[in-house]
Amino acid sequence: MLRFKNLGSGSAGNATLVEAQDGLQVTRLLIDCGLRVTELRRRLQAVDVALEDLDGLFVTHEHSDHIGHARRWAQETGRPVWMSEGTRLACEADNWNLPDTQLRVARDGVPIALGALQLHPFTVPHDAREPLQLRCSDGDRSLGILTDLGHASAHVVQALQGCHALLLEANHDPVMLSRSSYPAFLRKRIAGPLGHLSNDDAAALLQAVRHPALSCVVAAHLSERNNAPSLAQAALSTVLGCLPDDVPVADPDQGSAWHLA
Numbered sequence: 620m621l622r623f624k625n626l627g628s629g630s631a632g633n634a635t636l637v638e639a640q641d642g643l644q645v646t647r648l649l650i651d652c653g654l655r656v657t658e659l660r661r662r663l664q665a666v667d668v669a670l671e672d673l674d675g676l677f678v679t680h681e682h683s684d685h686i687g688h689a690r691r692w693a694q695e696t697g698r699p700v701w702m703s704e705g706t707r708l709a710c711e712a713d714n715w716n717l718p719d720t721q722l723r724v725a726r727d728g729v730p731i732a733l734g735a736l737q738l739h740p741f742t743v744p745h746d747a748r749e750p751l752q753l754r755c756s757d758g759d760r761s762l763g764i765l766t767d768l769g770h771a772s773a774h775v776v777q778a779l780q781g782c783h784a785l786l787l788e789a790n791h792d793p794v795m796l797s798r799s800s801y802p803a804f805l806r807k808r809i810a811g812p813l814g815h816l817s818n819d820d821a822a823a824l825l826q827a828v829r830h831p832a833l834s835c836v837v838a839a840h841l842s843e844r845n846n847a848p849s850l851a852q853a854a855l856s857t858v859l860g861c862l863p864d865d866v867p868v869a870d871p872d873q874g875s876a877w878h879l880a
């Protein structure tokens with residue numbers, strides 16, 4: 620069984636819990652640690668998971684809403700942390716490093732085995748040194764995690780083929796972004812090819828990877844100022860052929876419910 624629960628999504632801090640069960644073996648991976656560890660602990664406790672129950676952390680890239688509290692997490696848990704070499708170099712440039720005993724280098728296309736979970740990192744176009752996103756599998760079902768990318772490259776579309784569930788970025792509405800109070804350079808960055816997916820970009824990507832066994836799509840990483848949940852839901856539901864309200868949206872503070880892949 621493979622299931623996931625987002626614990627917080629958006630520029631204020633991201634974290635997603637993925638859990639695979641194989642007989643008596645349960646494996647839990649945290650993807651990104653942009654939440655303070657005390658807050659992470661509190662949100663995990665709400666679903667009866669202790670920080671100590673996590674088997675590892677995968678950091679997608681060095682932006683603070685993803686890596687901000689990873690170092691503290693590593694210190695508190697002593698568990699392994701995967702990141703790309705580029706992300707590791709970004710940490711080094713920021714004057715910190717994880718101990719060699721905990722650091723694991725992840726590479727595009729090289730699978731990682733973690734208990735009952737298999738992880739398949741893939742490169743995405745985003746303005747970080749070497750951003751990776753992740754496909755997770757229990758050997759039967761698979762979940763695609765995809766936020767923080769400016770456009771859907773052919774590589775991304777390929778990596779997500781056949782997923783049964785997706786946590787998919789729907790960052791902004793282009794009209795809201797163009798009218799926002801953000802400075803011009805920031806609006807350009809967000810809308811650019813190395814920024815973030817708009818609702819329509821997300822819908823187009825979903826159209827490219829949609830198949831009959833894709834049963835769950837959760838909208839994620841919504842901009843609080845340049846998007847509204849109803850707009851993201853409208854865009855994705857059109858592709859899925861469901862009601863807008865049937866598309867779950869990961870909330871900055873509440874995250875999402877548990878979803879099965």
Ligand SMILES: [Zn+2]
Pocket residue numbers: 629630633682684685767840
């Ligand atoms: Zn982000």
Ligand SMILES: [Zn+2]
Pocket residue numbers: 680682745747767
């Ligand atoms: Zn980012």
